[in-house]
Amino acid sequence: MTIKKIFIAASLALSVAAAAYAEEQKAPAAGAAPAMSAPAAQGAPAATAAAPAPNAAASVATPAPATPAPAKKELKTNRTITIGMFLVIIAITMGVVVWAAKQTKTASDFYAAGGGITGTQNGWAIAGDYMSAASFLGISGLISLYGYDGFMYSVGWLVAYITVLLIVAEPCRNAGKYTLGDILSFRTSPKPVRAFAALSTVAVSTFYLTAQMVGAGKLMALLIGIPYKLSIIGVGVLMVGYVVFGGMVATTWVQIIKAGLLMAGAFLLSFLVMIKAGFNPIGFFSTIVGSPEIQDHVSKLVLKDGVILSGVDAGQRFLEPGLYLKNPLDQISLGMALVLGTAGMPHILMRFFTVPTAQAARKSVIIAMFIIGGFYILTTLLGFGAAIHLTPQGITSVDPGGNMATLMLAQQMGADIAPIVGDLFLAFLCAVAFATILAVVSGLVLAASAAIAHDIYVNVIKDGHADQHEQVFAARLTSFVVGACGIMIGLAAEKQNVAHLVALAFAVAASGNLPVVILSLFWRKFNTAGVISGLLVGTIASISLVMVSPNMTYPKVVAEGAKKVIVAMEKKQAALPAGQSLSEKDAKALAKAKVDAQQTGTSMVGLDKPLFTLKNPGLISIPLGFMAAILGALAFPNRRSEEMFDEVYVRQNTGLGMAKAVEH
Amino acid sequence: MAERQYDWKAIAKNPKFVELHHKKTAFLFGWWIFSCVYYFLLPIGAAYTPGLFKVKIIGVVNFGYIFALSQFFVSWGIALYYSHVANKDFDRLTRELIDELHL
Numbered sequence: 001m002t003i004k005k006i007f008i009a010a011s012l013a014l015s016v017a018a019a020a021y022a023e024e025q026k027a028p029a030a031g032a033a034p035a036m037s038a039p040a041a042q043g044a045p046a047a048t049a050a051a052p053a054p055n056a057a058a059s060v061a062t063p064a065p066a067t068p069a070p071a072k073k074e075l076k077t078n079r080t081i082t083i084g085m086f087l088v089i090i091a092i093t094m095g096v097v098v099w100a101a102k103q104t105k106t107a108s109d110f111y112a113a114g115g116g117i118t119g120t121q122n123g124w125a126i127a128g129d130y131m132s133a134a135s136f137l138g139i140s141g142l143i144s145l146y147g148y149d150g151f152m153y154s155v156g157w158l159v160a161y162i163t164v165l166l167i168v169a170e171p172c173r174n175a176g177k178y179t180l181g182d183i184l185s186f187r188t189s190p191k192p193v194r195a196f197a198a199l200s201t202v203a204v205s206t207f208y209l210t211a212q213m214v215g216a217g218k219l220m221a222l223l224i225g226i227p228y229k230l231s232i233i234g235v236g237v238l239m240v241g242y243v244v245f246g247g248m249v250a251t252t253w254v255q256i257i258k259a260g261l262l263m264a265g266a267f268l269l270s271f272l273v274m275i276k277a278g279f280n281p282i283g284f285f286s287t288i289v290g291s292p293e294i295q296d297h298v299s300k301l302v303l304k305d306g307v308i309l310s311g312v313d314a315g316q317r318f319l320e321p322g323l324y325l326k327n328p329l330d331q332i333s334l335g336m337a338l339v340l341g342t343a344g345m346p347h348i349l350m351r352f353f354t355v356p357t358a359q360a361a362r363k364s365v366i367i368a369m370f371i372i373g374g375f376y377i378l379t380t381l382l383g384f385g386a387a388i389h390l391t392p393q394g395i396t397s398v399d400p401g402g403n404m405a406t407l408m409l410a411q412q413m414g415a416d417i418a419p420i421v422g423d424l425f426l427a428f429l430c431a432v433a434f435a436t437i438l439a440v441v442s443g444l445v446l447a448a449s450a451a452i453a454h455d456i457y458v459n460v461i462k463d464g465h466a467d468q469h470e471q472v473f474a475a476r477l478t479s480f481v482v483g484a485c486g487i488m489i490g491l492a493a494e495k496q497n498v499a500h501l502v503a504l505a506f507a508v509a510a511s512g513n514l515p516v517v518i519l520s521l522f523w524r525k526f527n528t529a530g531v532i533s534g535l536l537v538g539t540i541a542s543i544s545l546v547m548v549s550p551n552m553t554y555p556k557v558v559a560e561g562a563k564k565v566i567v568a569m570e571k572k573q574a575a576l577p578a579g580q581s582l583s584e585k586d587a588k589a590l591a592k593a594k595v596d597a598q599q600t601g602t603s604m605v606g607l608d609k610p611l612f613t614l615k616n617p618g619l620i621s622i623p624l625g626f627m628a629a630i631l632g633a634l635a636f637p638n639r640r641s642e643e644m645f646d647e648v649y650v651r652q653n654t655g656l657g658m659a660k661a662v663e664h
Numbered sequence: 665m666a667e668r669q670y671d672w673k674a675i676a677k678n679p680k681f682v683e684l685h686h687k688k689t690a691f692l693f694g695w696w697i698f699s700c701v702y703y704f705l706l707p708i709g710a711a712y713t714p715g716l717f718k719v720k721i722i723g724v725v726n727f728g729y730i731f732a733l734s735q736f737f738v739s740w741g742i743a744l745y746y747s748h749v750a751n752k753d754f755d756r757l758t759r760e761l762i763d764e765l766h767l
Contacts, residue, residue, distance in 0.1 A: 148728060154736045155706060162699040162739055165746060166692045282723040289724045320718050321710035321728055328711030339700060362750060366743045373736045399748055647672035653684060654758050656670055 031452040032312050075222070075411070077430060078423035082224050085431035093242065093438065096253045100246035105456075107471035110247035111178035111450050112353040117252055119360035123367025124352050128255030129443040130157075130342075130368070131262060131375060133215055133436050134502065139376070142403030143383020145392050146301075146324035147317075147572055148287075150383055153325065154376040156335045158369065160342035165365040168343045168514075170358040171521045171652035178353055179447075180346050180513060180538040181455035184520050186356075188528040189646035196535045200512045201346040201451035202514035203539060206489070207507040208347075209444045214498045215489030216437040222404070223430045232490040239441045240483030243449065244476045248354060251442045259371060260433045266378040267405070272413040273385035288384055289315035293391035298323070318387070331616045334503065339619035341506035344513030348448035358655050382406050389413070407433075445483050453478040500551035500615065504542060507617045511625035512538030520630050521652055526629075529636035534629025541624045545617035550610045557601040562596035565589060680761040695742055702738055706731065710725055 108114050117125070135157065142150030176183040183199035213232055220231035242250045277284040288294060289312060298314040301323050309317055317323070325331050342348060350360045379635025386405040387394060389412055398404045410429045453475040458466045466474065516534040519526040546552075569590040573582055582590065602608055612620075651657050675681055710717055710728060717728030 148732070151729070152706060152710060152732050155732055156703065158736060159699060159703040159739055162696060162742055165743055166696045166699075282725065285724045290760075316718075316724060318724075318731055319724065319726055323713060325707075325710075328707055331707035331711070332704060339703065357750075359755065362747060366747050369740060369743050377733070377736060440732060447678060603763070647670075647677035649685075650670075650672050650675045650681065653688065654675075654761065656675070656762070 041598055048485055061427060075426075077224055077426055079224060079515070082422055082427040082430050085427045086224075086330045086434055089431050089435050089438075092257065093238070093250075093254050093435075097242055097246040097250045100249035100253065103249055104245075104247045105472070107178070107454070107475065108473045109249065110472050111350070111446075111454060113248040113252055115354060115356045117354040119363030120367055121252065121256060122351060122360065122364035123253045124259045124371065125255040125354075126348065126364060126368035127371035127375070128257075128259035128262070128439045128495035129347060129351060130372060131259070131436065132212060132440045132502075132643065133433050135375070135379070135651060136262060136266075136433060136436055137403045137406055138217075140379045140383040140386065140399075141395070141399075141405040142324065143380060144386035144390070144395050144405040145297075145402040147298075147384070147387070148319050148321050149324035151380050152321060154379060156338040157342075158373045158376060160338045161365060161369045161372065163339055164348065165369070166519065167351065168364050168517060168521075169352050169361045171348055172517070173352045173355065173358045173361040174645060174655045175521065175648060176353055176651045177350075178350070178454050179450045180349055180517070181451065181459070183458075184516060184531050185347075186520070187641045188520075188531055188638075188649055191460050193460050193528055193531050196532050197513075198451035198455040200508065200535050200539050201455075202448050203543075204344075204346060204505050204508050204513070205444045205448035205451075206328070207501045207508065208345075209441060209448070209486050210489050210493055211498045211501040211505070212437060212441050212444070213486055213491050214496070216441070217494065219403075219433060219437070222399075223407075223433065226358075228494055229491055231488055235437055235441065236483060236487035236490065238438055239445055239486070241436070242442045243479040243483065245443045247475070248350075248446060250588065251439075251446050252354060254435075254442055255439040258435040259373060261435055263371060265410075265432045266375055266382065267580055269410055269413060269425075270378045270381040270385075271602060273381050273389075273409070276385075276389070276413075281523060284381075284384070284388075287388055288318060291315060291388055291391070293393060294318055294387055297392035314418050318603065327614070328494055329619065330616055333614050333616035333619035335618075336622055337503065337506040337510045337616055339510075340514045341508075341510030341618075344509035344517060345506070346513070347443040349517075350443075350447050351448065360384055369650045382409060385409055441486070441563040445479055445486060447480040449475060449482045452482065457499060479538050487605045497551075497553065500546055500549075502548050503551075503616050507542040507546070508539050510618055511621035512536075512540075515622075515626040515629045519626075519633070521648065523633075525637065525647075526633045526640055527636065527638035527641035529638070530629045530633025533632025534625055537628030538621060538625025541621040542617045545612050545614075545621055547605050548611040549615055549617065551615050552603040552605070552607075552610070554607065557599045559597050560597045562593040562599070567628070569593065675761075675765065678761060678764070680757060680764060684754065684757040684761065687757070690745070691749060695746065699739065699742055703735060706735060 007533040103114075104110050106114070135154075139150055141156045142153060146149070172183055175186060179197070180201055183192040184197050185193045213235065215282065217228040217232040218236045220226045220235070221228050226234070242254055246253075274284075277287065295311060298317050299308070299310050302309050302314070302317065351364070355361050355364055383405065386409040390405065390408050392402075395402050395405045395408065396409060407426060407429050411422045411426040413422075414425030453471070457474045457478070458464060458471055462470075472605075512535045513536060516526075516531045519530060519534070569582065569586060572586065576582070647657075709731070717726060717731070719727045721730055728741055
């Protein structure tokens, strides 16, 4: 209890210190701004990965527009109000943690909130766990810059829940206890299976957590000017605090609060956008098509592909596919990773152990689907609204990836009522983004620690012989260590391109975890060898395919692109009347290209150019994962596993024998 | 709570359980495959039939937009339909099975 108080005091002090420190550094955001293609890392997981490097070069290479390059702008937040709102969120969530800590006495309390979460609560928590800042800021940004493609991108994130609902939620509730390892080890040799399941859980969680942490650091720097390292430490300390002291109860409530705030913010902002549109959706879309700025923006986008469009045709093009997502195979590959990967995400699976019955698990998925789907539909309004009211040019002048679109829209919509309302609304949405980060990272830390403490420590090392006190202690200690590692990785990865890590997490979950979960639940002949080969092959295949994919940086490819920019710029300079020099923006691009053209060497795994052309490995790695799992099981048949199938199958369908699973 | 011993093999052969199993399998995998096919028509259609996606339906709103929006309603529809069938049919069969086993 004392340690807890010290911890809470320390984290509060740290947050205040962070705020004070930031206050000293006036306008650090200006310095941070050029690096801002990075939150794109967080925004729009896989897809945006393409945007920063190659596209940036391309857009510079296109003949400069007649209009002067817009000056570098930044989003001005009202520090006092914003930091005040952050402190309110910290205070409320800390209150939840103190309350939750009192209820967390057994391992079941720590990992599964004692099975005492209701279906409705769990539905909100799933939504809170799932909708990251990428959904919140990234997708609306994509819509505001690329129209239809951004909307199409968001669809897969909801459809994924059909798999969760129909295939995994209820059987997992009935057959599992706390972790993926519990489900998989039921009729197999528990030790090796748990060890591999834990490894895969830790891998998925680490990839996802790294992307979230780096995104969080960059976002905080951008929003309130707290330096990157301090933001990571602040977010990390809070995350560790929630999980170590409050376990699943606190994590659940942080997620519920966040989902409520997120929906309230999105709803309010969409309402303001619709007031402006006179609640006429058809008129709203006509405004998009008729906007001269959007028309101009689209003509420039399609010009890169050598297509000339202008006027209303260009405006209409904004509502048609193909401005952003240009490789259909990559889209299908990502779609597969989403549809199958969501159901294999350890932190999502874990949520089903917190409800008492299969019926509650079912209800929670359905509620989550309505929240998530409703949110993405509102996101369309926000994205298109931002395109109308802020113009794509205005949005890219603040952040080339468009991640600030929603926040800028909030400020403007509020300011149209009164300037102070604009500041308040912006501060509120910044606080929502902050809560979003906290909710997602806490869920991930809890999932990773459960795998290490419950699967590896309690069941592999201690053979399941650990009393409640020891189990809870192990869980808390592991959460602390996992959280500390998360902070360290976040600090180390500041300069890394982490955009592909979210897609990688989904790909590993889809290729490694999901095949073995489905086969364990539904295939009589499945066994230990199948679980291990499926997990290994699926995970390794996804990681290796990403290592040789265009997601990595290939210095020689960068140099090639830079050489093209130099040629284009020199041509442009030659075409200028004598005595005139390139605009500042072009001159900068030329200087950067000259530096980049010197780059040489190979990618991380020693390649000159990508071996595999897709950014998303799912198309190949998912079938490989399934095949390996099936072949592994067929190659080493096991009678006991087959005989126990009846038990697994009856249990998962009826919930009989669940007392063992809940252990109360 | 003391753990009860069940004869899992006998339950698995119980006609009620077999009925539940057949109904559930057909329903779950059938609708899952339907939802996947319907979803993948979106990226495939957007890439290979752009002409169709451009057809304006209401004002400037085109087929592509309505199709993407329909994905949300189809997903919700499947979810609600499943919930209806599960609450009415699957849960009832499960209860009857458990009653029959005198558990």
